[in-house]
Amino acid sequence: xxxVFDKYSLIxxxxxxxxxxxxxxxxxxxxxxxxxxxxxxxxxxGYNTVDLYxxxxxxxxxxxxxxxxxYKNIKDLLKTAADLGLFVIARPGPYVNAxxxxxxxxxxxxxxxxxxxxxxxxxxxxxxxSYMEALKSWYxxxxxxxxxxxxxxxxQVENEYSTNGGETEYIEELVKIVKDFGIKAPVFHNDAYIxxxxxxxxxxxxxxxxxxxxxxxxxxxxxxxxxTLDNLEEIVRDFNDKSPLFIAEMQAGWxxxxxxxxxxxxxxxxGYSHINIMTKTAxxxxxxxxNHYMTVGGTxxxxxxxxxxxxxxxxxxxxxxxxxxKENFRKAKEINYFLDAFDLCETEPVTDFAxxxxxxxxxxxxxxxxxxxxxxxxxxxxxxYRNFNTCETDINGVSIDTFEMKILPFxxxxxxxxxxxxxxxxxxxxxxxxxxxxxILSDYKNxxxxxxxxxxxxxxxxxxxxxxxxxxSDGKKCTNLIFISRKVANYAWKLNNSMVFNASFIYPDGxxxxxSEREIKIYSxxxxxxxxxxxxxxxxxxxxxxxxxxxxxxxxxxxxxDYSDWKSVKHNDDFTLSDSFNSDVYSxxxxxxxxxxxxxxxxxxxxxxxxxxxxxxxxLLNRNSYKYDNLIQVDEHxxxxxxxxxxxxxxxxxxxxxxxxxxxxxxxxDINSPxxxxxxxxxxxxxxxxxxxxxxxLEKRPVDDKQAPYLALLExxxxxxxxxxxxxxxxxxxxxxxxxxFRRVTIFxxxxxxxxxxxNNSPQEKFYLPPHFLKKESEGENVLKLVVWEKSHRIKSxxxxxxxxxxxxxxxxxxxxxxxxxx
Amino acid sequence: xxxxxxxxxxxxxxxxxxRQTEDGVEFDLKNVLGPGIISGLECVQINxxxxxxxxxxxxxxxxxxxxxxxxxxNPIHFRLNQEGTMKLLEKANCLKEGLNKIIxxxxxxxxxxLKITLTDNLHLS
Numbered sequence: 044x045x046x047v048f049d050k051y052s053l054i055x056x057x058x059x060x061x062x063x064x065x066x067x068x069x070x071x072x073x074x075x076x077x078x079x080x081x082x083x084x085x086x087x088x089g090y091n092t093v094d095l096y097x098x099x100x101x102x103x104x105x106x107x108x109x110x111x112x113x114y115k116n117i118k119d120l121l122k123t124a125a126d127l128g129l130f131v132i133a134r135p136g137p138y139v140n141a142x143x144x145x146x147x148x149x150x151x152x153x154x155x156x157x158x159x160x161x162x163x164x165x166x167x168x169x170x171x172x173s174y175m176e177a178l179k180s181w182y183x184x185x186x187x188x189x190x191x192x193x194x195x196x197x198x199q200v201e202n203e204y205s206t207n208g209g210e211t212e213y214i215e216e217l218v219k220i221v222k223d224f225g226i227k228a229p230v231f232h233n234d235a236y237i238x239x240x241x242x243x244x245x246x247x248x249x250x251x252x253x254x255x256x257x258x259x260x261x262x263x264x265x266x267x268x269x270x271t272l273d274n275l276e277e278i279v280r281d282f283n284d285k286s287p288l289f290i291a292e293m294q295a296g297w298x299x300x301x302x303x304x305x306x307x308x309x310x311x312x313x314g315y316s317h318i319n320i321m322t323k324t325a326x327x328x329x330x331x332x333x334n335h336y337m338t339v340g341g342t343x344x345x346x347x348x349x350x351x352x353x354x355x356x357x358x359x360x361x362x363x364x365x366x367x368x369k370e371n372f373r374k375a376k377e378i379n380y381f382l383d384a385f386d387l388c389e390t391e392p393v394t395d396f397a398x399x400x401x402x403x404x405x406x407x408x409x410x411x412x413x414x415x416x417x418x419x420x421x422x423x424x425x426x427x428y429r430n431f432n433t434c435e436t437d438i439n440g441v442s443i444d445t446f447e448m449k450i451l452p453f454x455x456x457x458x459x460x461x462x463x464x465x466x467x468x469x470x471x472x473x474x475x476x477x478x479x480x481x482x483i484l485s486d487y488k489n490x491x492x493x494x495x496x497x498x499x500x501x502x503x504x505x506x507x508x509x510x511x512x513x514x515x516s517d518g519k520k521c522t523n524l525i526f527i528s529r530k531v532a533n534y535a536w537k538l539n540n541s542m543v544f545n546a547s548f549i550y551p552d553g554x555x556x557x558x559s560e561r562e563i564k565i566y567s568x569x570x571x572x573x574x575x576x577x578x579x580x581x582x583x584x585x586x587x588x589x590x591x592x593x594x595x596x597x598x599x600x601x602x603x604x605d606y607s608d609w610k611s612v613k614h615n616d617d618f619t620l621s622d623s624f625n626s627d628v629y630s631x632x633x634x635x636x637x638x639x640x641x642x643x644x645x646x647x648x649x650x651x652x653x654x655x656x657x658x659x660x661x662x663l664l665n666r667n668s669y670k671y672d673n674l675i676q677v678d679e680h681x682x683x684x685x686x687x688x689x690x691x692x693x694x695x696x697x698x699x700x701x702x703x704x705x706x707x708x709x710x711x712x713d714i715n716s717p718x719x720x721x722x723x724x725x726x727x728x729x730x731x732x733x734x735x736x737x738x739x740x741l742e743k744r745p746v747d748d749k750q751a752p753y754l755a756l757l758e759x760x761x762x763x764x765x766x767x768x769x770x771x772x773x774x775x776x777x778x779x780x781x782x783x784x785f786r787r788v789t790i791f792x793x794x795x796x797x798x799x800x801x802x803n804n805s806p807q808e809k810f811y812l813p814p815h816f817l818k819k820e821s822e823g824e825n826v827l828k829l830v831v832w833e834k835s836h837r838i839k840s841x842x843x844x845x846x847x848x849x850x851x852x853x854x855x856x857x858x859x860x861x862x863x864x865x866x
Numbered sequence: 867x868x869x870x871x872x873x874x875x876x877x878x879x880x881x882x883x884x885r886q887t888e889d890g891v892e893f894d895l896k897n898v899l900g901p902g903i904i905s906g907l908e909c910v911q912i913n914x915x916x917x918x919x920x921x922x923x924x925x926x927x928x929x930x931x932x933x934x935x936x937x938x939x940n941p942i943h944f945r946l947n948q949e950g951t952m953k954l955l956e957k958a959n960c961l962k963e964g965l966n967k968i969i970x971x972x973x974x975x976x977x978x979x980l981k982i983t984l985t986d987n988l989h990l991s
Binding site: 166205206207208209236238240254267268269270271274 | 871872873874899900901943945946947975
């Protein structure tokens with residue numbers, strides 16, 4: 044694909060192309076079937092491009108080795124996008140952030156003392172040959188694959204990079220490497236500071252814009268955060284006049300953290316307004332390449348997550364973690380369809396408002412935004428009106444609701460009429476050679492003035508019934524205006540050159556999804572309206588899981604456990620320990636064992652992130668030590684008294700289990716922070732001969748084993764009828780942990796770690812069961828394993844706990860069931 | 867400590883604005899970076915002299931905000947292109963001829979503690 048650009052837009056194979064991109068993390072959505080579903084939904088919603096980070100540590104699990112198999116098969120991913128006719132923005136890192144552990148840098152490289160990650164320490168630029176060699180091995184494995192796909196239209200190097208001195212050598216070298224691999228797509232870097240960083244080093248300048256990064260404060264009360272976006276054109280044109288306005292990451296959601304407000308709250312706050320305002324304000328500034336970050340939510344499985352995020356990475360994205368279409372998707376679809384209808388690739392700002400039809404005395408109302416762009420291609424003006432007031436506001440005779448923004452046509456010539464002015468927006472356009480149908484979003488507070496071919500003007504009120512039609516003809520050509528409410532538009536989908544109404548969603552191959560009995564209406568210029576009846580056959584599946592097999596795991600806790608072959612870890616004179624990572628142990632769970640004297644009465648300890656202390660096989664403390672102070676993770680130093688009855692020997696065995704929730708993502712801090720047991724001191728100031736080992740062995744033991752059930756393994760099996768995972772059904776399953784008596788559980792589905800449940804630390808109680816890891820009935824049973832390592836504090840005795848474990852009841856159920864109608 | 871590029875963050879300082887006043891020392895800032903929130907004014911150091919929170923105030927948009935009342939619940943919204951004057955209300959003889967070093971420690975709810983090191987050349991005569 045020939046991809047060039049000028050100051051207005053990308054020009055792909057000679058055609059100006061407005062890039063409507065959405066980000067999807069393939070490492071948080073799994074396998075070809077799920078990728079296909081999400082990409083089909085994007086395509087159906089009018090996106091023409093998918094943005095893909097390629098995550099180094101997802102593939103590069105050891106030096107020189109890259110796993111591109113199964114759900115890591117990026118050729119399948121890129122082919123899926125190509126087959127759907129989607130362009131790709133490729134972002135191979137090396138650093139991706141994305142709230143992944145270490146920002147996507149493989150853990151083995153962090154351990155290499157000679158490698159300075161990202162050639163940067165404390166913000167100062169230091170070139171590191173070892174780091175560059177490792178990076179080149181990643182690029183060498185990845186770039187040849189990317190090069191195979193000519194739908195890759197843009198490629199990014201690094202990510203939100205900067206140094207204190209603004210040195211350019213590193214970015215220059217990355218650009219050269221990409222080009223040396225023969226990749227022809229323009230190279231860009233995304234500037235998080237919108238300060239022109241590396242604008243002269245890359246082919247195209249791009250920036251990131253996130254006005255809403257603190258969900259504890261509603262964006263509607265902090266609208267000053269839109270200042271940069273509001274002035275983007277002016278800011279960026281100051282240092283870049285050669286390439287199109289390009290927002291490489293334009294906020295379309297936000298991530299939640301441990302101790303966060305929850306995705307339901309973020310969704311409620313952002314609603315449909317946020318994406319509407321973001322996208323339209325960007326277009327008002329002449330942006331012709333945007334990337335909604337994220338468009339597709341995902342799931343943190345394995346050890347992918349940075350320490351700050353929990354399992355769900357729903358991101359309040361337009362397509363949720365479970366693949367459901369959300370209200371911000373419907374709004375994005377509305378804007379995408381409009382941009383398909385009228386090409387806004389070549390526009391210029393208009394500063395003379397009077398010449399554009401405003402009264403001389405016009406002043407932009409307080410808390411409002413008004414911009415006009417002259418459209419060279421369509422020969423009209425587009426007015427952009429935005430209202431940040433808490434009440435409806437009149438702007439140039441158009442009523443704009445609170446936190447609403449509109450793009451309105453003025454003097455827009457259609458095939459057989461002209462929209463002189465409008466207080467209503469255009470939703471979509473269908474056209475044949477001489478006939479077109481324009482769908483208008485009706486709005487009872489506003490109207491639209493149309494001039495027919497004879498020059499006669501008609502004012503059409505927006506207070507009309509759905510599907511009201513106004514037809515115009517000049518004898519040869521016809522324009523048909525069809526008015527639909529936003530409610531109807533929400534469920535209207537463009538399918539080739541027809542419009543499908545009342546569908547939950549569609550796939551571009553013609554499948555129409557519904558979740559209840561309904562009449563589906565399809566409009567085309569050729570056939571008018573056709574109707575189809577959709578009747579569901581399946582109901583929501585609910586599978587109750589009881590009678591779990593209960594095993595007591597973790598023999599490591601026991602006093603007699605042989606750990607002589609474990610690695611030694613140095614306990615320093617200042618009572619700090621070499622962290623687990625530097626002891627060559629990197630695992631979510633890390634064991635420490637040693638001995639302390641009977642004289643010890645108090646322990647001071649610091650560990651990351653969650654830990655428990657056992658003495659002679661009995662629990663002393665079980666603690667979440669996940670603490671932040673002003674967003675910087677801090678050590679929690681705890682002191683705990685030792686009950687004398689635990690120390691019943693001369694040398695007493697101490698066991699500490701630490702759960703590591705991942706590395707920092709590394710955006711604002713250096714990544715390599717310590718993990719595991721960091722500090723250990725008894726009041727007797729003993730230097731302990733510590734031994735260390737990663738992972739929990741999950742040795743199954745019967746319930747009546749002598750060990751106290753500090754760690755338990757629950758196992759159950761269930762089957763999913765084939766119909767629920769079939770081609771004509773979309774029926775995501777979740778595991779509901781809400782009613783369990785546990786505080787801390789790691790969840791495995793068919794031996795893949797798919798979640799971490801930590802009650803009270805995150806609002807997440809339902810866990811997505813990705814279909815890629817689920818078996819349908821004809822393939823066998825699904826095995827669910829739960830490693831429980833903290834019970835509810837309400838459960839006092841071991842007897843009670845065993846009883847609870849044996850009687851636990853869980854649910855696997857559908858979030859919703861959509862079936863497909865093929866037309 | 868957050869990584870914000872020094873060369874960028876230094877742009878908020880208005881060169882040549884460091885001055886001695888009757889009440890102490892002042893200098894001016896202009897936000898040319900983008901909308902931001904200051905949730906704490908921790909301390910200001912000029913050369914070797916440290917001004918503690920209780921003598922710092924920030925004057926912007928006609929309001930004087932004492933550092934002691936600036937916190938996460940009562941932050942300063944520092945908008946794009948907004949200007950302000952940092953007042954250090956303590957009679958300290960800390961300015962010198964030539965290069966002066968200013969270290970400003972502020973808090974931001976997203977980035978945490980930011981330590982901004984600035985310099986200004988003064989001709990005191």
